[in-house]
Amino acid sequence: MIQTPYLLFLGDAPDALAAKVAQGIKDWRPELAVGQLRLPGCNADMDIDDLTIDEAVARGAKTLVIGVANRGGVISGSWLDVLKQALSAGMDLASGLHNHLGDEPALVELAAQHGRKLHDVRIPSVDYPIANGKKRSGKRCLAVGSDCSIGKMYTALCIEREMRQRGMKASFRATGQTGILITGAGVPLDAVVADFMAGAVEYLTPDNDDDHWDLIEGQGSIFHPSYSGVSMALIHGGQPDALILCDEPNRPHMRGLPDYHAQSLELLRDTVLLLGRIVNPDCEVTGIALNTSAMGEDEASDYVAKVEKRMGLPTVDPYRHGAARLVDALG
Amino acid sequence: MIQTPYLLFLGDAPDALAAKVAQGIKDWRPELAVGQLRLPGCNADMDIDDLTIDEAVARGAKTLVIGVANRGGVISGSWLDVLKQALSAGMDLASGLHNHLGDEPALVELAAQHGRKLHDVRIPSVDYPIANGKKRSGKRCLAVGSDCSIGKMYTALCIEREMRQRGMKASFRATGQTGILITGAGVPLDAVVADFMAGAVEYLTPDNDDDHWDLIEGQGSIFHPSYSGVSMALIHGGQPDALILCDEPNRPHMRGLPDYHAQSLELLRDTVLLLGRIVNPDCEVTGIALNTSAMGEDEASDYVAKVEKRMGLPTVDPYRHGAARLVDALG
Numbered sequence: 234m235i236q237t238p239y240l241l242f243l244g245d246a247p248d249a250l251a252a253k254v255a256q257g258i259k260d261w262r263p264e265l266a267v268g269q270l271r272l273p274g275c276n277a278d279m280d281i282d283d284l285t286i287d288e289a290v291a292r293g294a295k296t297l298v299i300g301v302a303n304r305g306g307v308i309s310g311s312w313l314d315v316l317k318q319a320l321s322a323g324m325d326l327a328s329g330l331h332n333h334l335g336d337e338p339a340l341v342e343l344a345a346q347h348g349r350k351l352h353d354v355r356i357p358s359v360d361y362p363i364a365n366g367k368k369r370s371g372k373r374c375l376a377v378g379s380d381c382s383i384g385k386m387y388t389a390l391c392i393e394r395e396m397r398q399r400g401m402k403a404s405f406r407a408t409g410q411t412g413i414l415i416t417g418a419g420v421p422l423d424a425v426v427a428d429f430m431a432g433a434v435e436y437l438t439p440d441n442d443d444d445h446w447d448l449i450e451g452q453g454s455i456f457h458p459s460y461s462g463v464s465m466a467l468i469h470g471g472q473p474d475a476l477i478l479c480d481e482p483n484r485p486h487m488r489g490l491p492d493y494h495a496q497s498l499e500l501l502r503d504t505v506l507l508l509g510r511i512v513n514p515d516c517e518v519t520g521i522a523l524n525t526s527a528m529g530e531d532e533a534s535d536y537v538a539k540v541e542k543r544m545g546l547p548t549v550d551p552y553r554h555g556a557a558r559l560v561d562a563l564g
Numbered sequence: 565m566i567q568t569p570y571l572l573f574l575g576d577a578p579d580a581l582a583a584k585v586a587q588g589i590k591d592w593r594p595e596l597a598v599g600q601l602r603l604p605g606c607n608a609d610m611d612i613d614d615l616t617i618d619e620a621v622a623r624g625a626k627t628l629v630i631g632v633a634n635r636g637g638v639i640s641g642s643w644l645d646v647l648k649q650a651l652s653a654g655m656d657l658a659s660g661l662h663n664h665l666g667d668e669p670a671l672v673e674l675a676a677q678h679g680r681k682l683h684d685v686r687i688p689s690v691d692y693p694i695a696n697g698k699k700r701s702g703k704r705c706l707a708v709g710s711d712c713s714i715g716k717m718y719t720a721l722c723i724e725r726e727m728r729q730r731g732m733k734a735s736f737r738a739t740g741q742t743g744i745l746i747t748g749a750g751v752p753l754d755a756v757v758a759d760f761m762a763g764a765v766e767y768l769t770p771d772n773d774d775d776h777w778d779l780i781e782g783q784g785s786i787f788h789p790s791y792s793g794v795s796m797a798l799i800h801g802g803q804p805d806a807l808i809l810c811d812e813p814n815r816p817h818m819r820g821l822p823d824y825h826a827q828s829l830e831l832l833r834d835t836v837l838l839l840g841r842i843v844n845p846d847c848e849v850t851g852i853a854l855n856t857s858a859m860g861e862d863e864a865s866d867y868v869a870k871v872e873k874r875m876g877l878p879t880v881d882p883y884r885h886g887a888a889r890l891v892d893a894l895g
């Protein structure tokens with residue numbers, strides 16, 4: 234568990250895309266960010282207060298989150314001074330970069346000296362159990378994709394937001410670095426050892442109130458040969474009651490795999506339902522979330538309506554149109 | 565790659581079952597074992613020569629293999645003397661125990677001193693790549709199970725033996741500790757980090773002659789919620805041309821999961837075929853391997869015939885009846 238609230242460190246992000254993690258926190262947990270810290274040359278802006286380390290501490294910031302992904306995932310020299318200042322001023326650090334805070338001797342030493350924590354969210358911090366497959370109380374919804382990076386995290390977050398606005402009990406459950414940094418907790422599933430993947434998902438979504446929903450962030454795709462094992466562990470560890478199919482139209486091929494064409498939503502529905510019912514006979518596909526970010530407004534509405542008619546399931550772009558109809562379908 | 569031939573160390577194995585690894589080597593690679601070394605109280609016997617360390621070295625043994633699994637996977641004090649002697653005499657050590665040779669300071673020091681290797685086959689020794697999903701030359705057959713510990717390894721080894729006897733090009737590809745110790749190479753798949761599972765299987769089964777068969781050892785089961793992610797990675801990383809269904813009749817429930825009943829062979833066939841064809845449209849289920857070890861001769865024959873009739877696929881207990889019919893079906 235990463236302590237909140239955060240100071241968002243944008244470093245020298247060359248563009249908005251590089252600050253994806255900070256943007257996610259700003260979009261989904263704005264109440265967790267007291268402000269941002271930018272270095273000269275930074276071209277990203279979260280449109281929140283620019284703060285120094287001391288100002289952030291004065292506003293109660295507990296953790297500096299590295300909200301920027303730079304080329305190669307390296308912790309650059311120009312960042313180190315700021316990170317050291319943050320530790321000295323009493324903040325923890327959190328990062329999802331490939332290179333670890335814990336591999337920087339200067340940071341490790343300073344953190345020890347000040348009793349602060351370094352959170353490398355790519356490294357599992359728990360010895361997860363082997364899954365026991367037991368039925369848990371509470372409800373679970375899993376976003377499953379036809380491909381990687383297709384909107385599964387945003388879909389789960391949209392559903393959580395809509396549920397909370399309705400006063401329903403709902404928890405987004407992060408399974409990737411960005412999701413963990415957004416919410417301050419979760420499981421970095423793609424870094425977990427194979428035998429413990431499904432157990433890590435069970436750990437992430439424990440027994441809960443009967444009317445509580447876990448909105449589980451999906452990973453990879455059962456159709457993506459590089460990562461399908463992770464997707465499988467999410468279906469069997471998550472024991473979802475409801476599956477939301479996530480798709481982005483017009484992808485020329487599977488992400489990173491020119492030889493693999495997109496599969497149909499029908500095959501996705503049939504495959505995940507077959508697999509989901511192995512652990513939960515009541516599992517249903519309850520809706521479809523389309524990522525229409527590359528389309529204009531009219532084109533998107535037409536496309537969504539067409540898919541809804543074809544599939545006979547509530548279909549929306551949840552980020553564009555809201556997740557109300559997906560939540561309606563969950564009862 | 566573990567150097568051969570081996571001296572099989574049986575320690576103080578309380579019974580034959582505890583010496584499963586040694587038995588596997590004896591059964592499948594007898595030419596690799598120059599002899600066995602047993603301690604007082606050992607109740608297992610491979611029916612090969614009992615040798616001292618020096619005698620084993622004289623016969624050319626390159627590696628002492630711990631062929632016994634003791635309670636808790638611990639390296640007991642009574643074993644340490646023998647292991648140290650082996651290192652001093654110039655042998656490497658190989659172990660599949662939960663506790664690692666590399667965690668025993670006395671062994672680490674002695675190995676360094678004598679330039680010997682400690683092989684802990686539960687630890688991946690390679691930085692596996694992320695799977696690229698590319699089609700490889702050569703043929704691949706994967707054993708898939710309705711449950712864990714159901715005969716997948718023996719099935720793949722039986723097929724390899726039959727193929728070699730026919731002069732076909734065939735390689736058993738180990739994906740678990742016992743298989744790795746039997747053959748001296750492989751991937752400890754359940755210990756690989758999630759993102760690299762499918763890549764590890766690709767690494768294990770690279771491009772090969774067009775008429776060469778990889779016989780890939782399965783792990784877990786697509787029906788077993790604790791390990792299904794590993795099974796999924798084998799199907800997508802292995803890109804099998806042929807799938808053999810492995811089953812053991814009359815299991816009361818899935819291994820370790822009293823709440824999970826066995827699923828039908830029909831559902832197993834349909835599920836693995838659906839998943840296999842995502843990466844290889846030509847993938848077929850070509851046969852069924854039944855583990856009838858709990859049945860008498862007549863009962864086993866009757867049962868196998870009944871399943872063959874029901875499923876319309878060549879069906880055998882390959883350990884009991886040989887794998888000829890499974891190999892016939894592979895062309």
